[in-house]
Amino acid sequence: MSGPISHHNPGEGESSPPTEEATADQKAQMEQAYAQMRRKLRMTRLAEDIGHKIMVLSGKGGVGKSTVATGLALSLARQGKKVGILDIDITGPNIPKMLGIEDTELHVEDSQIHPADGPSGLKVMSMAFLLEDPDKPVIWRGPIKLGAIQQFIGDVAWGKLDALIIDFPPGTSDEPLTVAQSLPNIDGMVIVTTPQDVALLDSRKSINFSKTVKIPVLGVVENMSGYTIRGSAQPNSKVSVMGPQGIPLEATSNDDGDWSVTIDLFKQGGGESAAEEFEVPFLGSLPFDPGIVRGGDDGVHRIVAEPEGETAKAFDTVVENLLAQLAKGEDDAPEIL
Numbered sequence: 176m177s178g179p180i181s182h183h184n185p186g187e188g189e190s191s192p193p194t195e196e197a198t199a200d201q202k203a204q205m206e207q208a209y210a211q212m213r214r215k216l217r218m219t220r221l222a223e224d225i226g227h228k229i230m231v232l233s234g235k236g237g238v239g240k241s242t243v244a245t246g247l248a249l250s251l252a253r254q255g256k257k258v259g260i261l262d263i264d265i266t267g268p269n270i271p272k273m274l275g276i277e278d279t280e281l282h283v284e285d286s287q288i289h290p291a292d293g294p295s296g297l298k299v300m301s302m303a304f305l306l307e308d309p310d311k312p313v314i315w316r317g318p319i320k321l322g323a324i325q326q327f328i329g330d331v332a333w334g335k336l337d338a339l340i341i342d343f344p345p346g347t348s349d350e351p352l353t354v355a356q357s358l359p360n361i362d363g364m365v366i367v368t369t370p371q372d373v374a375l376l377d378s379r380k381s382i383n384f385s386k387t388v389k390i391p392v393l394g395v396v397e398n399m400s401g402y403t404i405r406g407s408a409q410p411n412s413k414v415s416v417m418g419p420q421g422i423p424l425e426a427t428s429n430d431d432g433d434w435s436v437t438i439d440l441f442k443q444g445g446g447e448s449a450a451e452e453f454e455v456p457f458l459g460s461l462p463f464d465p466g467i468v469r470g471g472d473d474g475v476h477r478i479v480a481e482p483e484g485e486t487a488k489a490f491d492t493v494v495e496n497l498l499a500q501l502a503k504g505e506d507d508a509p510e511i512l
């Protein structure tokens with residue numbers, strides 16, 4: 176037999192005093208375990224204080240997740256609910272800008288961060304408030320990013336809320352997984368898609384992700400669904416509008432002479448058919464509205480700028496359907512919303 180021979184007997188050395196290194200190691204491990212326990216406790220308390228926790232996801236970027244998350248939160252807040260919005264996009268947070276509150280300085284008390292105040296009493300938390308330079312990209316390495324997200328959720332003093340809307344970066348990577356695993360009792364996820372095939376394909380991934388983490392899909396929202404042109408003409412007359420690719424679109428004006436034509440910028444109904452295929456609810460569609468882009472740039476969300484407008488009404492319908500889904504999921508739980 177070659178190689179070193181071990182003279183170690185089982186049991187030997189167990190009673191010998193621990194080395195300094197071993198004690199430091201044990202101490203560090205214990206501290207880590209305590210920190211984890213405290214965080215878990217905070218998460219549980221948070222979960223109890225917040226009536227409904229809703230994740231907003233999409234497979235593809237730029238489909239309007241943040242616009243939709245903010246719109247849902249504002250629509251709920253306008254109904255008198257206590258609502259919070261958590262912008263978990265830690266590398267490119269943009270919700271404070273959408274709401275025109277990016278210059279808010281957050282207040283810290285008892286090592287808890289107090290969220291910023293948005294329109295209609297909305298409470299807003301975003302990494303954007305904590306970044307020195309919002310234009311400088313933040314690069315997080317995996318484990319640090321996950322720790323930061325957990326801390327970010329657990330250290331915020333939301334108080335009692337009827338609902339918390341959580342906005343994510345695109346995809347189903349680390350961020351939604353960390354939240355799904357750390358925050359107990361999440362009601363479900365809302366999947367945002369545009370009617371395009373590629374966005375739909377990616378939203379299928381989100382639906383599969385929901386199965387993996389065992390969090391239900393509350394529904395699919397189709398964003399940028401169609402663009403409506405309006406005009407007036409002689410009452411009850413035919414109007415022809417040149418649509419995309421030179422194809423004329425016909426409309427008939429009503430008794431007051433008003434007419435409207437909806438152009439399917441991408442294609443309509445894709446969100447609804449994807450929802451059907453996956454047997455998940457369809458919550459509604461939101462029109463393409465150039466005012467949303469302007470509002471996003473000016474920091475006045477479309478719902479705030481025009482609370483009775485077509486877009487605000489479309490959001491209200493989506494929220495109504497969402498509330499119906501939430502109510503279904505909690506037949507035996509106390510009614511909060």
Ligand SMILES: Nc1ncnc2c1ncn2[C@@H]1O[C@H](COP(=O)(O)OP(=O)(O)OP(=O)(O)O)[C@@H](O)[C@H]1O
Nearest residue numbers: 236237238239240241242345399463464467468471
């Ligand atoms: N219904 C809409 N009509 C017109 N423009 C819209 C609509 N929804 C979103 N937008 C615009 O599309 C762009 C992307 O929207 P948003 O930032 O909400 O998408 P996102 O999915 O959150 O993006 P990211 O993947 O980068 O997080 C923005 O300029 C926004 O103003």
Ligand SMILES: [Mg+2]
Nearest residue numbers: 240241264343
């Ligand atoms: Mg976004």
